[in-house]
Every structure is written in structure tokens, then in C-alpha cells.
Amino acid sequence: MSLCCLCARALSVLHAAVPFALVCMLPLQSGAQSRFSLLSPGTGGGGGSLWPGPACPFSSPPQTEGVRVTVNVLSEQKETPVLFVMRQKEAVVSFQVPLILRGLYQRKYLYQDVSRTLCQPQTKSELETQFFYVDVSTLSARNASYQLRVTRVENFVLRTNERFSFNATAAQPQYFKYMFPEGVDSVIVKVTSGMAFPCSVMSIQDILCPVYDLDNNVAFIGMYQTMTKKAAITVQKKDFPSNSFYVVVVVKTEDQACGGSLHYYPLSTATVYIRATLFCLGIFLSFYLLTLFIAWLWGGGGLGLPGLTPAPPCALADRSLENMASRPRLDSLSSVEEDDYDTLADIESDKNVIRTKVCQYLSVADLARKDKRVLRKKYQIYFWNIATIAVFYALPVIQLVITYQTVVNVTGNQDICYYNFLCAHPLGNLSAFNNILSNLGYVLLGLLFLLIILQREISYNRALMRNDMQALECGIPKHFGLFYAMGTALMMEGLLSACYHVCPNYTNFQFDTSFMYMIAGLCMLKLYQKRHPDINASAYSAYACLAIVIFFSVVGVVFGKENTVFWIVFSIIHIIATLLLSTQLYYMGRWKLDSGIPRRILHVLYTDCVRQCSGPMYVVSDAAYGLVVRPNDFASYLLAIGICNLLLYFAFYIIMKLRSSERIKLIPLLCIICTSVVWGFALFFFFQGLSTWQKTPAESRQHNRDCILLSFFDDHDIWHFLSSIAMFGSFLVLLTLDDDLDCVQRDKIYVF
Template sequence: MNTLTMLLIIWFTFISSTFSIKLLPDVKKIEVNTPKTLEISVNNLVEYIIYYRQLSARNPYRIKVSSKNADPQNPVLVVVRQEKDVISWELPLHVTTSKNQDKYYHVTSRTMCHNNMNVINTLSFRSFMEKSFHQDFTIGISSSCNINSTVSIETIEEENFFVKDGENVTLTVSPSQSRYFFYKFSSQDSDTLTIELNSNDDACLIVSIQDSTCPVFDLNEDIMFRGKYQTISRKGGLTIKRKDFSEGFFIVFVMKPDNYDCSQELSIYPVTKYYFERNSDATSNVSFVIRSSLGRKQYVTSTIVTMSGILFFYLVALVLIVAFRKYGSMKNINAAKEVISLDEDVVDDTLPRSTMDIVYVLEKPDLNVKVLTKYPLKDKIRSFNYLWHIISIAIFYSIPVVQLVIAYQRMLNYTGDEDLCYYNFLCAHPLFSFSDFNHIFSNIGYIFMGILFLFATFHRQQVLPFRFEVGIPVHYGLFYSMGIALIIEGLLSACYHMCPSQSNYQFARFLSLITINIINIGMLGIGLILYSKGKTDFGTFLLGLLMANAIVHALFYTTMKIIHNERICIEAIVYGVLGILSWIAATIFFLDAATLWTVTPAESRQWNQECILMNYYDKHDVWHLLSAPALYFTFMFLMCIDDDIIDKRQDNIPVF
């Protein structure tokens, strides 16, 4: 090889290496010993590595990076390296809205997960609150853009990172600036905690509770991948069980770029939509406080007090039954008097009702009970059909309901998605695998009141068997079915409250008829108007309609008794007054709703309220506890209302 060839090879090698070196960016290193704000310019030829050495602080640091002229097509890349963790993001930060639109944020911040979390988890509460830690990390800033991007980097110690019990914490959050904090259980904490959250605007937030290990998922794309979470707008609440987060937990706040997940547009019901997107510089102020909730002793105490109240009610009810038997309208009744036997009635009951009989009844000007009770045994047997029908319906209806709510509860426990169920999160006490045990347990009153009414019906049947020629024929099968229905009400209401949602709630003469129909149509119109304005929901409207019908019929029957010179016996007066008082008290608590399942979960939480009774029951629980005896008194009123004519001949009792 000649000299010229060697020179050419050396020349081309030098040119190639020089060209390659120019393609690599110039790395500039900066060492920082104290947190401060830096401003740098980066492009495809210059990148920065900033070393933070021996920073001593108890709290972790939040890195705030901003750039007004960063190019979305060639963004600035931010890489934060710690001893055990790496987080990275681009600037401007790209976030996709619910409508698949692209939004870019030029101001971003992320909180670094504490390098010493494994040490903090082993320390006592007091020890780590007084301890400082050395924290080393580096920040790399680079870009592939050939135009300079001015970048501002600010290192901020997260002062209120370790939250104390009862401490009110206020923070600012945006779609590009998530925040999170840490709570460590102390020996004084109860088995459950309640986190109460409030916001001053309608911004849609996702709040997540994650265990005490790094990394923390604090982006819109990944916040739902760990722990439990829920959407909130102006108000929210979470219940934390100590056994689920024994070492402590992170509470993470991420703001959505729009309000779709919190707005009524997400609802399956046809209500007003008001979707909007947040401005790129929009922020939201949020405050939260963590408080100790109930311990095992308080659960036991509340249960004992509730059962004691039911026992006391039983004693009062039994005293009333015995007292009315000895001193009321039935005190002189002869149970054996004119009891109809099978032999006396079987002949008549085998005869079909002819057309002539029906015409005779319809054309008779003054109908009496005797005319309408020509086949008493058949009517007696038919009355027990109500009992078998209600049992059949209950079995048929309960199977899918139970399966549905159990599936929802399991899904909530598995996924951590607390938007599945419409709880009153400010008064939801978990027990066993149930997230809201108190709203389930408060339905126990319906079950015990149903059992009590069954006993009252059985007692009355023994004292007053089916009789012929006198009094109103008693359909005991109907009363038994009413008692069973009250028990089923408690069971199915308890099932519904395992996970209330928009899906499982679907499983709750001529002149007189015209008047009642007009009233129903009027209530229907009022209900539709209130529903269209968002003042009520279908369940409340339906319940109100049924209650109003029951009230109208009871008032009609009572009024007609007075018009026909029949007196209202003392039993009916006592039960009626007690029923009215109970209904008034119960309705007051029912109308002050703590949830609203026709809107989104986030909007429903704006109705959430704190407990009002024994720090265990909220207003809806009180509605359960009061409406159960109200139903019992109402049923007893209906059973006793005709005791004043118990010995009156049926041909002297008018039909109205």
C-alpha cells in the first residue's frame, strides 16, 4: 500500500469520525446542592443532566418543568432518575380528552416517589415524622428539535406530603400536574378511616388510594391500575380499611382534561348534558381531611343498640295486642260463635257464579256484605293464594337480584372502581366483604316487623276464626302475604344496598274510581315535571305514587265508614296515629337524600352526608329504621279498622 492510499484512508476516517461526533448532542452537566429554579435552552445538539446531591429533607421533591415554546412534534423529554425508580414525560404534555381530541400542556410537574419508602414503612409514626433523609437524583432534559426550547426547572419540597389524622390539606391540581400524599397508620388509629374531599369548582378529578410501594401511578392513563379509585367533582369521600393498607397508603389526585367522566352525559338516563373541556392553564383547588372512623367496639355497640330498640318495640307491640284483646273491641267476642264449617259451605261453593247472580249484584241499589259473601269458603281459600303468589314472586325475583349485587360487590372489591356503587361515602362503614354494611343492616327492621305482623295475624286468627253471617270476612291469607312482603322488602332492600347503581334499582265506586284515577294522573304529571327538572328520580317517584295510593284508599275507606255512621274503634285510632307519626318522621329523612343514582357517581357524591345517629347511621338508615314500624302500624290499622262491626250482621253492613 502506497503513501497516497494511506493518507486517503486516514483522511476519510478523520472526516467520518468528525461527522459522527457532530451528530451527537453536547451533554452539559450541572450539580445542585440546594433546591432552586433553573432555566436552560435545549435542542437536538445540546442536552442537560442536572445532578442533585445530598439534599436533606423529610418530604419527597416535586419536579416542575415548563416551556412556552416547546414543539409538540419534537417535544422536550424529561427523565428523572432515582436510586430505585425512573419517571419520564414529555413537554408539552400530551393528554387525550374523552372526545379523542389532543390537548397539550406546557406546564407540568411530577412528585418523585420517596426513595426511602421501605425504611419509612418500618418506622413508627413518631419516628419517621421527626426524621430527615438524604435524597439524590438526576434530571435529564433533551430534545430532538433543531430550534432552541427554553425550559424552566423548579425543584419543590412537598411540604405536606405526610398527612396527619384530622389535618386539613389544601392542594392545587391540573391535568398536567398531579399530586399525591402519604398517610401512615398510627397505633391510635381505628380499623377504618374516612377521607372527606371538597373542591371549589366542577373540575372532574380521579382520586386513587394506592399501597405504600413505589412507583405511584399518577397519570390519567395509569391511575386506575392500582388500588381503589373514584371520580369526584365538588365533593367526595372514601372509606379505608386498615387491613387493606397495613403500612399506609398514597392518596393520589389527577385532574381530567374534561368533565365527561363526572357529567350527566355519562349517565344512562336522558338528562341535560353539559360537557366541557378544561383550558390548558386551568387548575382546581382541592381540600381533604382524614379522620378515624369506627372501631370494632362501636360496630358492636351500634348493633346492640339497634337490636335493643327492636326488642323494646316488640314489647310495646305485644302489650298493645294483649291490651286490645282484653279491653278493646274484641273483649266480648265469642270465638266459637257462628264459625263456618266445611260441611256448611261446601255445597254453596261448588256452585258456579251465574250471570244472573252478577246482574243481580250490579243492579241492587243498596249492596251489603251479605250479598257479596255468598261463597265464603272459596273466598277464604282464595285469600291464601296471595301468600303463595308472593312467595313465588319473591323467589323468582330474588335470584337474579342477589346474583347481580354479589357480582357488583365482587367486581368493586377486585377492580377498586368505586364508581360502580352509589354509596353515601361519608357514612359507609365496611364489614366483612361489604363496603357499606350499615345500609344493609339497617333493613333488619323490616324483617323483624314482618315477623311481628305474622305473629299478630296468627294470634288474631286464633282469637277470631273465619265467621259466617257477622262482621267483615277476614282474608287472613292476604294479611300473611303482607307480613311476608314486609320481610322480603327488608331482604331485597338489603341486597340493593350492597351496591346501589343505575342497573339494579329496576329490581323495587265509579265516581270514586274516577277521583282516584284523576289523582294518579295528577301525581304522574307532577312526577314527570320534577323528573325532567332533575328534582327527583324514578324510584322516589314510584315509591311516592304507591304510598299516595295507599293513603288515598285508606282515607277513602275511613271516610266512608264515618259517613255510614260506623265508628272508628280505639285499636284503629291508636295504630293509625302511631302510623301517621312514624310516616311523617320517616318521610322527613327519606326526602333528604344522601345519594342520587340517576346522575353520575361524581355528582351523586355531592349529596353525600355524614352520619347522624351513633356515628353509624345516616338519614337513609334512619328512614329504614322508622319506615319499618310505620309499615307495621299501617298494617295493624288495616287489620283492625273494621273491629267496630265485628258482631254486626252482614246484611246490615253497607258496601262502599
């Protein structure tokens, strides 16, 4: 293999200097135009003339392959630059001085010294004379002084195994020609630099005009490599019909592409950004103050925080105090597991009797027989699992959206991300900071909910430690693992929604909805757990089901828009899964997959569908709607199914609670009313639809609207504000809904 070695020395981007043989000092009148014609390479001598003005002598050697034009504007011309146009037989090269090149994130760099090598079109014979013309113009009101140099490029044609040095800058790129000798099929082009930076690019291009020799176009054609000290490209003769190619070396405007440091650029400190940030913090931090005020005012009765007024005593039936005191304390955790209870034959038999006993009602005491330590471990797994999921889910998401934003900033392609462009406020490298900032409520309110749960758990554990009869025997059993999981899911929804809004598009929609499915599922599980603490689903099966839901969400968006087969399969799976879940709930987990399963399913259909027109009837109608209408936004359709089921279950729980002669205390009642109102307003702003990735970027922008709050936030931002408040209020309803039962014995609390 033949070898072609080149040695490059990269100079400072802003302070490079190149020696030239000829200098013409040309004063240019404002608005005037100068033209300079030069005899191009050939065997005869050459001369040039300048018009208007004196002649600028130039003599060309008998044979010259490369011609280079260098310009230096001596006067300040930032607002009205000087334009230079070199016209040749087959190409036109134009540039302005100062030359403006853009780096990453569309940053501008200005260069006063510009040098370009003219393209070398093919000639029929060595005796052919070629001309090129230089047109100089400016719109400046003042005279512009510049230097124009035309020089011969030494060693323009590369030779195998011969090394030489040259200088290059971002505004003074270099390229050279190589011709394959006879018998040589491939060569390695090597470029080395004496210093690591500035970052450079070596490109191999065919012999065509124009030559792409600037930082913003060098990657358009051919092969290229970025380099710091070394670069090498293997070139094969078969890839170039002319048996020759150009070696182009360009210095980049910034070093970050090669791993160098990025220049520091201060963030914007505009008043509108500060005002919007303080507005967000003020809204959500006020909930912290309101929580402390309620805790002080109500003495902890509503939120479980320590206060002034002690809780009323619990009226217990005849129970042995010795037996109460002898119960194991919460802190004496052992290695007991949930399966240790269920493997005993007598207990298994007892469970069947309790869950199918023939009496007027089933009480919470019948379904709260497992050891508290066992259930505490079982429900703690919900929190640890979702925390693990959050870490492994969020890290690649953050990395991906940063990549998306970088691509948008580098390429300038505004069709990649579906923003509301009429209300997109950039900050630093972020294109729509307002859509990200508005998600702050999810994180702050999720954290507040976790703090409330922590304080309530501490108070409850202290009551258990002192063998408080009320904590041991009264009220709904207190298990906090699901509440911690819900608070964590709310915080993650804020984080992932912010990530999605860094660059909202078709490929990352699931970031915004995944934890919404989690929240809906966890809320339903918590409602069921209140009255069925012993038989609630395990964390592993619950998250596995939610993973299946998210899987269908992704598949539905990718393949389900016009796919009839998908909708049929999904509808069938939806109905079957709902029937199995209904059977599980109806028989409280005590059923088996045997020959009697059709009879039991028919029984569930009769009781729930024919007699009550509830669950299965709704599911079948919902599945039929999806099959017939086929909504474009499958992810939102699937999420709507989950939310509607949650709302129906919520309404059913409240109705059954009131039918069971239970009452709703003041704080949960206020939370229900306020949360319902906030949800109504939130959904109004959600359905405004300011952008949609289901359409083309041009069609999506037809829905864009101006900011409506503080000249900074749009309708979707307000949805973020209101929905985070509504979710927090919904969590508080779940937390406090059964506080009226804290003084009621568990064998007198109905199961429904």
C-alpha cells in the first residue's frame, strides 16, 4: 500500500497570519464596485489590471495548479461588511469580511482575515487560459480600506511519501489535490498537528466545484474526520472516477467537537425570567406554608402532624389488655416473610372461610390478619421498586433529550421539536425554558407529600411503640409504602415531563406519560388496599402489569394508527384482562383456573354488568369505542382509560363509604371539592392543544398560541400548574378520606 503523509500546523483561530508575496492596497469608495481579472494557470505569462485605479502587477509562473485569494479589511465594517465574489468558468466563490461563522448553539464568530483557494476546473489542454474575476462591493456610507492578495499555492499537488507543512484557520482553510499513480489502488492520507487544539476536520472530496472548505459545510460530501493531533483516512481509487481527489483541512470555530472546553456564556437574567421563576416558587412553596398552618390549626387531626389538640379516645370492645400489650412491636422486625403465613394449612383454610363467609358483611378485621411486620415489608417494596425504576429510567432519558436539544441547536432545524413557538422562551441551551419551569410543581408538591407521609408514619410508629390501643385495633390499617411510591411517582412525573418538553416529539412521548400510568395504577391499588390489606397485589405483579400497559402504549403509537389487527387484538386483551381482574376482586383472590372458570365469569358478568351495569359494561363499551373510532393519540386514549377507571373506583368508594354510615371529615371534604374544581380547569387548558407531534411540524404550528400568563407561560404551562396541584390534592384525599374511622374498631368497618 502506498502512503501519502501530510503534516499540518494549526494556528490560533483568531490570530493566524500567512505570508504572501503580493499586496495591493485598494481604497474602495462607498457603494462602488471593483473588479479584478487575473490570468489563470497556463504556459504563458500573465498580467492583471485593476479597475478603477492603478494596475496591480502580477506574474504567474509557467505552470501553476493552485491559486489563493486572501483578503484583509483594515477598516471597521461590522454593520456593513465588504462582499467579495470570485467568478470562474465553473464556480463562484463568495464571502464577506468580516466573515461570520457559526459554532455550536448558533454562536457567531467574526474574522477579518479571510483566505480561500480557488477551485481548479478541468481543462482540455495545458495551453488553455482561464480567467477569474473578483467583484468587490459594499453598502457602507464610509470608505472601506482592504488588502487583496493573490498568491500561488506551493505544493498544491501532493506526492506519495512526501511530507510538507502548511497553515490553516477557520477563515483560512486549505485543500490540496492528489492523483493516483499507475499501479496504486489505495492510499492513506495522514495529517498531524503539533498541538492538540484548535479542533480541525480533514475531508476527502471528489474533484468538483465548488469545494466545501468551511466549518459549516465541510461535512456535506465525501469522507471526513475530526482531529486534534492526528487523523488518517484510507482512500480507494475505485471511489473516484477521475483518479484524483482533494484533501481539505478546516479548523473549526470551537473545540468542543473534539472534546475541548466550551466557552462560558452567561445565562440570561432578563426580568421576565426572574419574575416567572419567583412566581412558580411562590405558588408551590405557599402549599408548604399552608400545610404547616393547617397542622398547627387542627392539631394534626387532618394531616397526622403533631398539634395542640389530642385525638379522641377509641371506644374498644371487651379485649384483654394483656393480649394487646403482648403484641410484637414494630421495631422488633424479624426475618418473617409474607409466605410464612400462607404456607400453614390451618391459616389457608381460615382464609377461605373468612373471605367467603355467609353473613351480613365482611369487616376489615377479617382481611387484616397478617403480621404488621410482614405487610410493612410487602408495601415498602412498592417504594424501593419505583425508586429503582426511576433511577434507571431517568438517566437515559436525560441523556437522550440533551442529545435532541444539542442537535436542534447545532443544526438549527426547528422541525425536530414540537414547541409552541409563539410562546417559547429560551434560556441557555434550552429552547423552551417556560415549558420546563412549569413542571416544578410536580417535584415540589411530590416532595411535600412525602414529608407529610413521613410525619404521619413517625406519629403512627410512636403510637405502636407505646401500645396505643387506637393504633393497634382501630381504623384502617396504616401502611405507608404505597403512599411513598405515589409521592415518588409524582416527582418523577415532573422530572420526565420536563425532559419531554426539552424537545417534545414522536420518539419521546412516553417520557411524559409513563409515570402518569404509574400514578393511576398506584392510586387504584391504594384504594383497594384500604379495605383489603392482606390480599392486595404485590409490588412485582403490580409493576409488571403497569409495564405491560406502557408496552401497549408504545406499540399503539407506533403501529396502531391505521392497523385494524392491532385494535382488535388490543380490544380483546383489554376485555379479557378486565374480566380476570374483576373475578380476582369479586372472589378476593380465592379462585382457581379450572373447569369452573366460565361459570364464575358468567356470574361476575351477571352481577356486575346485568344487575349493576358497572365495571365490565363500561370496559366493553370503552373497548368498542376505541375499536370503532381509533383515536390518533393512542397514548392519551390509554391514559384516559386508566384515569376513568380510577375516577369510577373513587366515586364507588365514596358512595359505599356514605352508604356504610361513615362520614367524611372537613379536611378531606375540602380537598375533594377544591381538587374537583382544579381538575376541571386543568383539563380545560389541557385540551387547548398548542402543538401535536401526530401531525407534520407545519401543521402543528397552526395550533401555536401566544403566552397568556406573565407574558411567559402558555396554556400548557397552566395545565402543568393546575394538574400538579390537582394530583397533590387527590393524594391528600386518599390520605385523609378514612380519618373518620380512626376511632372505630376494625371488626365494625365494612369491606367494599
